[in-house]
Amino acid sequence: xxxxxxxxxxxxxxxxxxxxFHFPPLTGSSGVQRTLALARHLPAxxxxxxxxxxxxxxxxxxxxxxLREVPPSVHVERCFALDTARHLRLFGKYPGFLARxxxxxxxxxxxxxxxxxxxxxxxxxxxxxxxxxxxAHLIAAELQRKSGLPWVADFxxxxxxxxxxxxxxxxxxxxxxxxxxxxxxxxxVFVTPGARSMYATRYPGxxxxxxxxxxxxxxxxxxxxxxxxxxxxxxxxxxxxTLLHSGIVYPSERDPAALxxxxxxxxxxxxxxxxxxxxxxxxxxxxxLLLRLGAETATGDLIEILxxxxxxxxxxxxxxxxxxxxxxxxxxxxxxxxxxxxxLRARRPILGLADPEGDTxxxxxxxxxxxxxxxxxxxxxxxxxxQFLERLQSGQAALPDERAVAASSRHARTRQLxxxxxxxxxxxxx
Numbered sequence: 001x002x003x004x005x006x007x008x009x010x011x012x013x014x015x016x017x018x019x020x021f022h023f024p025p026l027t028g029s030s031g032v033q034r035t036l037a038l039a040r041h042l043p044a045x046x047x048x049x050x051x052x053x054x055x056x057x058x059x060x061x062x063x064x065x066x067l068r069e070v071p072p073s074v075h076v077e078r079c080f081a082l083d084t085a086r087h088l089r090l091f092g093k094y095p096g097f098l099a100r101x102x103x104x105x106x107x108x109x110x111x112x113x114x115x116x117x118x119x120x121x122x123x124x125x126x127x128x129x130x131x132x133x134x135x136a137h138l139i140a141a142e143l144q145r146k147s148g149l150p151w152v153a154d155f156x157x158x159x160x161x162x163x164x165x166x167x168x169x170x171x172x173x174x175x176x177x178x179x180x181x182x183x184x185x186x187x188x189v190f191v192t193p194g195a196r197s198m199y200a201t202r203y204p205g206x207x208x209x210x211x212x213x214x215x216x217x218x219x220x221x222x223x224x225x226x227x228x229x230x231x232x233x234x235x236x237x238x239x240x241x242t243l244l245h246s247g248i249v250y251p252s253e254r255d256p257a258a259l260x261x262x263x264x265x266x267x268x269x270x271x272x273x274x275x276x277x278x279x280x281x282x283x284x285x286x287x288x289l290l291l292r293l294g295a296e297t298a299t300g301d302l303i304e305i306l307x308x309x310x311x312x313x314x315x316x317x318x319x320x321x322x323x324x325x326x327x328x329x330x331x332x333x334x335x336x337x338x339x340x341x342x343x344l345r346a347r348r349p350i351l352g353l354a355d356p357e358g359d360t361x362x363x364x365x366x367x368x369x370x371x372x373x374x375x376x377x378x379x380x381x382x383x384x385x386x387q388f389l390e391r392l393q394s395g396q397a398a399l400p401d402e403r404a405v406a407a408s409s410r411h412a413r414t415r416q417l418x419x420x421x422x423x424x425x426x427x428x429x430x
Contacts, residue, residue, distance in 0.1 A: 014427055015048045015124040017115065017149075019140050021104060021133035023053040023076070024066035028283070028308060030216070030247065030338035032066060034156070035130060037219055037410035038417065039074045045418035049074055050122050052115050052139070054081035054107045065310040069222065075122070079114045081107035101134035101173040108139050115143045125425045126186075128417075130154035137177050141184065150186040150424040152417075156216075157335045158195050182206045186424035189417070191215050192359040194334030212420060215363075216338040217413040218345040226315035236320050241392060242278040242304075243351065244321035246314055247339050249284040254327040254337075258375060259353060260293040262382035263302055271386060274301040279325075282317060283308035318346035323392055325351045326360065329375055333358030340364065341408045349397035351388045353381055367404035 018038060022031035035051070042049045051074060056062050058081035070076065084103040088094045098105060118124075127149050129140030137153055144151040160174040181188055182203035188211050190196040200211045236242040249256055263279065266272045279302055281290055287305050294300030309317070318324060324343045328335065336359050343350050344367055352372035354360040361372050371391075373384030391397040406412070421427075 013048060014046055014421075014425070015050060015122050016042070016126045016128055016421055017050050017052060017118055017122070017124045017143070019052045019111070019115070019127065019129040019136045019143075021054050021058075021081075021107065021136055022130070023051060024070055025056055025062040025064055026059040027063040027066070027311070028061045028285075031130070031132060031156075033219065033338065033410070034154075034216060036066065036069060037217070037414055038128075039070060040219070040221075041411050041414035042418060043071075043073075044411070045415055047418055047421060050118055050124060051076040052111060052118060053078055054104065054111075055079060057081070057087075058083050058104055058107065060086070061308075063310060065312060069219075075118075077114050077118055079107060079110040081110075096167075096169065100170050101138065101177060104133055104135050105138075107133075108135050108142075111139045112142050115139060116146060119143065119147050119149070124149065125427060126150050126152060126421050128152045128154060128421075131156055131159060134159065134174060134177055137181060141177070141180050144184060151181075151184065152187045152189060152420060152424060153181040153185040154189045155181075155195065155199070156189070156191045157332075158198055178203075182210075186210070187212055187420050189214050189420065191338075192334055192336050193362075194359040198334055214413055214416045214420070215336065215408070216341050217408045217410040218341045219410045220345070222312065223315055223319075223345050226312045226319070229312060230316055230319065233320060235322060236280065236317065237278050240276055240278045241322045241389065242280055243323045243325050244280045244282060244318065245284070245325040245327065246282045246318055246342075247284070247337070249281060249286050249290065249327070250329075251286060251289055253329045253332050255329060255375065256290065256327060257293060258378040258381045259325075259327070259385075260297045260299055261378040262385055263299045264297040265378070265382050266386060266389075267299065267302070271389065272302065277302055277389075278304055280304040280306065280321070282306050282314065315342065315346070318342060318348065321346075321348055323349045323351055323388060323397065326353065326364065327375055328354040328358065328360040330355035330358065333360075336360045336363050344400040344405050344408050347399055347405065349388070349392060349399060351384060353384070366401075367408075368398055368401035370398050 020035035039049050055078050084098045129136040165171045196211045196213050350369045352364040352369050353375040371384040371388040373380035
């Protein structure tokens with residue numbers, strides 16, 4: 001076992017090893033923003049981050065824009081990694097054991113060795129790893145075992161759930177990672193109260209204080225950059241009221257079928273038409289699903305499906321939308337889309353399509369969102385959407401509560417995570 005560095009009050013430099021697959025230049029996932037925010041903001045709270053990530057060859061999509069946001073002072077170590085589904089596929093198939101717990105298990109082969117070298121060189125006081133790429137937790141668990149350093153396991157959302165992952169062996173690998181973290185991590189971090197409660201119940205032998213909530217957020221500097229690029233706040237479509245859903249539309253977790261059915265009903269009532277309304281989907285990933293639903297409900301002329309754009313442009317688009325749409329299925333009641341916090345900072349009216357009993361709806365209500373309808377209920381979506389459009393047209397639509405906006409900044413969230421690091425290391429804040 002490596003000797004853990006001294007963590008007494010005389011220590012001047014406090015360092016933390018961040019293990020994250022999602023890091024620039026990866027694009028297409030909001031998960032990038034959580035680790036990037038830590039790299040940017042932790043120094044303000046007395047912590048110097050060292051990042052252990054994957055070689056960009058493992059990423060399905062990359063973009064250079066967010067690389068500029070990584071502070072030059074932050075050391076980023078990139079390790080050999082392959083995407084099993086792309087790089088190790090032969091005749092359309094690949095070995096299942098090379099995709100458990102995920103398709104990037106190869107990252108762990110070099111990352112553990114690299115992590116040990118980083119620990120020897122930089123002498124960090126703690127290790128932090130983040131899901132949804134479960135291999136990051138595998139790497140952190142091995143580094144914790146070899147170094148004895150306190151480990152903060154950032155679960156964000158639940159891992160092993162009812163029916164997910166569908167493959168029993170993958171599900172079991174997820175469960176084993178959970179059990180390891182519950183037994184050995186100093187803290188398990190979640191982004192919603194529901195997820196925290198679920199895991200506190202699942203692992204009653206773990207001290208209650210080991211389960212903590214640090215929600216997602218938005219980066220103020222990136223929004224300010226996007227605002228400087230705006231040449232005004234012209235609407236997305238001058239002659240059509242336009243609602244925007246920015247990001248992935250999942251067939252199950254964010255199934256838009258009821259939304260399309262509601263659009264058809266509102267058109268039949270004469271409340272919307274192709275001449276005065278557009279529902280825009282930006283980078284939804286499942287374009288075929290949206291096109292099929294549009295054809296089935298005869299609403300294809302009411303929707304726009306547009307490709308991915310650089311992150312700053314996506315933020316600017318949010319700020320120009322007449323209204324923003326959040327979708328979250330009832331099967332994800334313990335989760336909150338990270339996009340919600342960006343919507344709050346965009347300071348535009350928000351329509352919530354989520355189970356009123358779930359964490360997403362709770363967060364929206366706390367932020368002052370008025371119109372919320374259950375995503376799976378066509379009549380509820382129709383009612384919420386009709387009220388939302390009426391208030392938009394009359395100029396009475398509610399904007400997010402400013403207190404909720406301020407509390408949701410990445411800077412504020414990083415302060416919370418820094419306090420977690422202070423607690424597990426026993427190092428006083430500077």
